[in-house]
Amino acid sequence: MAEVLVLAEHTADGEVKKVTLELLTAARRLGSPSVVWAGPGSAAGVARLAEYGAEKVYVADSADFSSYVVAPTAELLASLVASASPAAVLVAGTIEGKEIAGRLAVKTGSGLLTDAVDVAAGPDGAPVAEQPNFGGSITVHSVVKSGTPIIAVRPNAISAEAAAGAAAVSEVSFAASDAAKAAAISERVVAEKGARPDLTEAQIVVSGGRGTGSEEGFKIIEKLADSLGAAVGASRAVTDAGWYPHAFQVGQTGKTVSPQLYMAVGISGAIQHRAGMQTSKTIIAINKDAEAPIFEIADFGVVGDLFTVVPQLMEEISKHKGV
Numbered sequence: 001m002a003e004v005l006v007l008a009e010h011t012a013d014g015e016v017k018k019v020t021l022e023l024l025t026a027a028r029r030l031g032s033p034s035v036v037w038a039g040p041g042s043a044a045g046v047a048r049l050a051e052y053g054a055e056k057v058y059v060a061d062s063a064d065f066s067s068y069v070v071a072p073t074a075e076l077l078a079s080l081v082a083s084a085s086p087a088a089v090l091v092a093g094t095i096e097g098k099e100i101a102g103r104l105a106v107k108t109g110s111g112l113l114t115d116a117v118d119v120a121a122g123p124d125g126a127p128v129a130e131q132p133n134f135g136g137s138i139t140v141h142s143v144v145k146s147g148t149p150i151i152a153v154r155p156n157a158i159s160a161e162a163a164a165g166a167a168a169v170s171e172v173s174f175a176a177s178d179a180a181k182a183a184a185i186s187e188r189v190v191a192e193k194g195a196r197p198d199l200t201e202a203q204i205v206v207s208g209g210r211g212t213g214s215e216e217g218f219k220i221i222e223k224l225a226d227s228l229g230a231a232v233g234a235s236r237a238v239t240d241a242g243w244y245p246h247a248f249q250v251g252q253t254g255k256t257v258s259p260q261l262y263m264a265v266g267i268s269g270a271i272q273h274r275a276g277m278q279t280s281k282t283i284i285a286i287n288k289d290a291e292a293p294i295f296e297i298a299d300f301g302v303v304g305d306l307f308t309v310v311p312q313l314m315e316e317i318s319k320h321k322g323v
């Protein structure tokens with residue numbers, strides 16, 4: 001069975017990110033999953049990959065990955081594509097993942113499919129990617145016709161399923177070319193991370209819009225999110241107004257999320273916002289305007305003033321938690 005390369009997303013201390021397990025689940029449908037690990041190996045990381053069906057783990061322990069931005073990782077993948085001739089390469093559809101995928105596509109003369117929400121083997125065994133387009137109003141199934149199919153898969157779109165794999169480690173010696181060292185990392189600032197889950201990986205996202213009225217009003221979104229153990233998101237109207245940081249913007253020019261539950265509070269549902277959340281499994285909207293477009297895609301909707309509805313909702317949530 002042909003190998004399918006999966007680029008691991010992991011923390012500096014070797015913890016495997018959830019999206020990598022999702023990619024492994026997709027890779028098993030296409031062939032034999034081989035993980036590509038850029039950076040110092042991690043026994044705990046390899047053990048985790050084994051639980052999700054990795055048959056092989058290529059570990060390239062080079063300081064180049066932490067000293068320079070994405071180019072060395074694209075070079076590493078290109079060299080493995082040349083040596084392993086994989087059936088496909090899967091990367092996380094994160095900002096970094098998509099940049100690596102683009103560079104890899106150029107280096108290998110291959111086709112690239114981004115924003116995939118599902119991947120399956122077609123009748124001839126070639127990977128078929130499912131992609132939502134035009135803000136999710138059209139779904140297309142795409143195949144790559146040239147080179148090695150490279151597919152960037154949205155985090156949270158595919159459920160990670162455990163399956164035992166050998167996870168045999170294969171050490172790869174790697175040194176980035178001078179060209180890949182053009183953009184060096186000069187400083188690292190660790191983002192302050194509260195107790196809330198990461199926006200793109202969270203199972204529940206509570207997003208607030210202009211309907212919250214102000215920076216002060218937006219705090220009700222944080223309270224609701226915390227009562228549910230959710231991540232906080234925001235519409236562009238909110239981030240442009242400076243009520244909440246841009247890093248939390250959901251939509252076409254922000255983050256793409258696909259949680260189990262997405263709550264849109266005081267958000268009208270403009271197409272650019274929908275582009276970033278439409279594939280959420282369940283969508284709940286709270287809006288005082290019954291005609292708001294968000295209700296077209298909501299599974300459940302509450303028409304009402306959010307400053308009345310949300311406190312009542314939090315009261316019910318705390319009753320259920322027995323708090």
Ligand SMILES: Cc1cc2nc3c(=O)[nH]c(=O)nc-3n(C[C@H](O)[C@H](O)[C@H](O)COP(=O)(O)OP(=O)(O)OC[C@H]3O[C@@H](n4cnc5c(N)ncnc54)[C@H](O)[C@@H]3O)c2cc1C
Pocket residue numbers: 208209210211212234235236237238249250251252253254255265266267268269270271272273276286287288289292304305306307
């Ligand atoms: C190129 C481009 C890219 C863009 N990218 C993005 C993007 O990435 N993400 C994004 O979000 N937008 C993006 N936008 C902007 C987008 O078009 C909308 O302007 C924006 O999403 C609107 O945000 P909103 O829904 O919070 O505000 P509004 O559209 O003003 O909606 C506010 C809603 O709150 C409701 N409301 C008001 N008061 C209350 C209350 N007390 N209780 C309950 N409901 C209330 C109103 O009925 C209304 O539906 C982009 C636009 C362009 C042109």
